[in-house]
Structures are given as C-alpha cells and as structure tokens.
Amino acid sequence: MAWEYSEKTKQLFMDAVHGKPGTHLGEIENPDGLGEHGSIACGDAMRFTFRVDRHPTDPTEDVITEARYLTFGCTSAIAASEALCAIIEQGHFTPIQALKVTNQNIVDFLEGLPSQKIHCSVMGAEALEAAVFNWAQLRGVDLQKLGVDIHAHEQEEGRIVCKCFSLTEPYLRRKIQELNLRTIPEITNAVKAGGACMSCHHAPGGLQDLLDDIWGKNLSQLPILNGRGMAPTPGLAANAKSEELDTGMSPYQFSKKIEDVLEHHVRPLLKKDGGDVEIIDIKGTLIYCRFKGACDGCASAAQTLKLLVEDPLKEHVDERIRVIQV
Numbered sequence: 218m219a220w221e222y223s224e225k226t227k228q229l230f231m232d233a234v235h236g237k238p239g240t241h242l243g244e245i246e247n248p249d250g251l252g253e254h255g256s257i258a259c260g261d262a263m264r265f266t267f268r269v270d271r272h273p274t275d276p277t278e279d280v281i282t283e284a285r286y287l288t289f290g291c292t293s294a295i296a297a298s299e300a301l302c303a304i305i306e307q308g309h310f311t312p313i314q315a316l317k318v319t320n321q322n323i324v325d326f327l328e329g330l331p332s333q334k335i336h337c338s339v340m341g342a343e344a345l346e347a348a349v350f351n352w353a354q355l356r357g358v359d360l361q362k363l364g365v366d367i368h369a370h371e372q373e374e375g376r377i378v379c380k381c382f383s384l385t386e387p388y389l390r391r392k393i394q395e396l397n398l399r400t401i402p403e404i405t406n407a408v409k410a411g412g413a414c415m416s417c418h419h420a421p422g423g424l425q426d427l428l429d430d431i432w433g434k435n436l437s438q439l440p441i442l443n444g445r446g447m448a449p450t451p452g453l454a455a456n457a458k459s460e461e462l463d464t465g466m467s468p469y470q471f472s473k474k475i476e477d478v479l480e481h482h483v484r485p486l487l488k489k490d491g492g493d494v495e496i497i498d499i500k501g502t503l504i505y506c507r508f509k510g511a512c513d514g515c516a517s518a519a520q521t522l523k524l525l526v527e528d529p530l531k532e533h534v535d536e537r538i539r540v541i542q543v
C-alpha cells in the first residue's frame with residue numbers, strides 16, 4: 218500500500234533530503250543533550266542532539282537554541298524528525314519545558330500521519346526525552362527532585378514482553394495509557410511492539426493481556442466469531458486477528474503483493490548486477506528469502522537486503538515487514 222502523506226510531510230521530507238537552509242538533518246558537535254531511540258535492526262532509529270544557551274547560574278533556565286537529528290527510516294521518520302526540531306527551536310523552550318512536546322504535537326505539525334506511521338512521531342518524542350535526561354546529567358539537574366518522571370530503569374528492569382523489539386512491560390503499560398492504545402494493531406503502529414513475529418500478541422502476559430488488564434476485558438478487542446456464530450478457541454482467534462487485522466490482507470493476498478513488489482521494484486535492480494532473490498517462507502510480517510546469482514555470498518548482502526529488498530516491501534506492502542536472509 219502506498220502511504221497517504223500530507224503535503225506538509227512531503228515538503229518537509231523533500232526540504233530535508235535536499236539540505237534546504239533551515240532544515241535540521243545532521244548532528245551537533247559536543248551537544249548539550251543527546252538522545253537516541255529505536256534501533257537499525259528494528260527498521261527505525263533516531264539520534265537527536267540539541268544545544269542550549271546556558272543560564273549563568275540556574276541550569277533549569279537553559280534555553281534550547283538549536284536541534285539536529287540523524288534518522289534511519291522512511292519519509293515519515295525524516296519528516297517527523299524535522300517537525301520535532303522545528304517545534305523545539307521555534308518554542309524557545311527550556312529542556313524541561315521541551316518534555317511537554319508530545320508525539321501528537323509532531324503529528325499536528327505534520328498535518329497528520331498515516332496510522333501505520335504514528336511510531337515515527339513517538340520515536341521523535343522518545344529521542345527528545347532521552348536527550349533531556351542526558352542534558353540533566355551533564356548539567357547536574359536532578360529531574361526527580363523537580364518532580365519530572367524519568368521512567369528510571371523501566372527498560373533495564375522490566376520483564377520483556379516483545380522480544381523482537383526488546384520492549385518491557387513497564388514501558389508498554391506506560392505507552393498504552395499515555396497514547397490511549399486500545400488494540401494490538403494500535404500498539405504496533407505506535408511503538409512497533411508485536412510488529413514482527415507476533416508471538417507476543419496472545420502469549421500469557423503478552424500484549425492482549427496487558428490491554429485487558431489496563432482497560433478491562435470488555436473494552437479491548439471484541440471476540441471474533443467464526444462462521445457458526447461461536448467464539449473460536451483463543452489460538453484460532455489469535456491467528457485470525459494476526460492474518461486479517463494486522464496486514465489488512467489475507468495471507469494469499471499478502472504473499473502475492475510481496476511477490477509483485479519483488480518483481481517490479483526489486484528484481485530489476487538486482488538483475489542489473491547479475492543477482493536475484495527468492496522467497497523461502499513468510500511468517501506474519503517476517504519474510505525469509507535467499508539471494509541468488511551474484512548477490513549470493515556478496516559481502517554487502519546485508520545492506521542490499523535492507524535497502525533494495527526490505528525498504529521497498531515496507532514502502533509498498535506493510536511498514537512492519539522485516540526481511541531475513543536464509
């Protein structure tokens with residue numbers, strides 16, 4: 218599926234990639250705050266840096282004057298990062314005031330984002346938060362004393378719920394409530410949890426259990442009825458949700474769409490260098506494939522896989538796709 222981006226999102230993206238004056242792609246040397254979020258292995262990552270005008274006596278009065286980002290991601294990741302920097306610079310915020318910038322502010326600045334891309338705005342807000350925590354450490358500001366919730370140790374100490382994205386229960390509980398997430402696809406869209414192997418969807422203590430616990434069973438997803446008007450077994454319900462809600466396509470349509478994109482967007486490029494790719498298996502949004510010809514055994518196969526195979530599949534089929542070489 219092609220994403221419907223707002224004109225503002227497209228413009229910010231184009232301005233950034235063309236290095237138009239006033240855009241923010243880059244990194245501040247010796248920054249006053251540095252934060253990172255996401256990981257390249259998971260498909261999106263952002264490094265956010267800012268500089269402040271230092272207050273001579275009270276660091277809490279420092280004012281952010283400059284913000285920059287490096288991002289590894291798609292159109293919306295770049296546009297969301299641009300939006301974040303613009304909001305921060307235009308606001309003349311202190312770092313603590315900047316913590317009030319939410320992912321919704323970023324979405325509003327972009328004049329909307331496709332629901333499947335909301336995680337790009339969340340990534341920006343998380344990287345900003347990490348950068349403010351870094352600034353506080355560097356400037357000796359005790360955020361906890363000032364009543365700022367720094368979510369200490371929630372990633373280090375919590376039970377991992379989604380192994381594919383290394384996301385813990387305390388983090389997911391906080392995000393489900395902060396962002397008012399009501400279904401597993403909403404969680405995936407916002408923070409990516411559940412967007413790869415899907416085994417955390419209905420496992421005991423998994424995403425559905427968290428939703429049920431936070432919102433109450435009746436307010437989370439309604440049971441899916443089978444053709445005879447009866448609730449299916451939990452396992453069948455999980456599969457049905459995974460197949461129908463998560464991709465919006467049947468497994469057959471999904472695999473056909475993937476094959477179409479490979480044929481029209483991927484193979485022509487690989488064939489120019491005497492290579493090819495074939496699908497070995499598809500499990501949820503994990504695509505297992507094998508390189509053939511000149512690509513087989515190529516030293517840059519991992520990069521090729523990411524740039525020439527995975528990215529087009531994310532762009533044209535489903536943003537949560539991950540390609541695994543076998």
Ligand code: FES
Pocket residue numbers: 378379380381382410411412413414415416417418
């Ligand atoms: S464990 Fe959550 S998507 Fe794989």
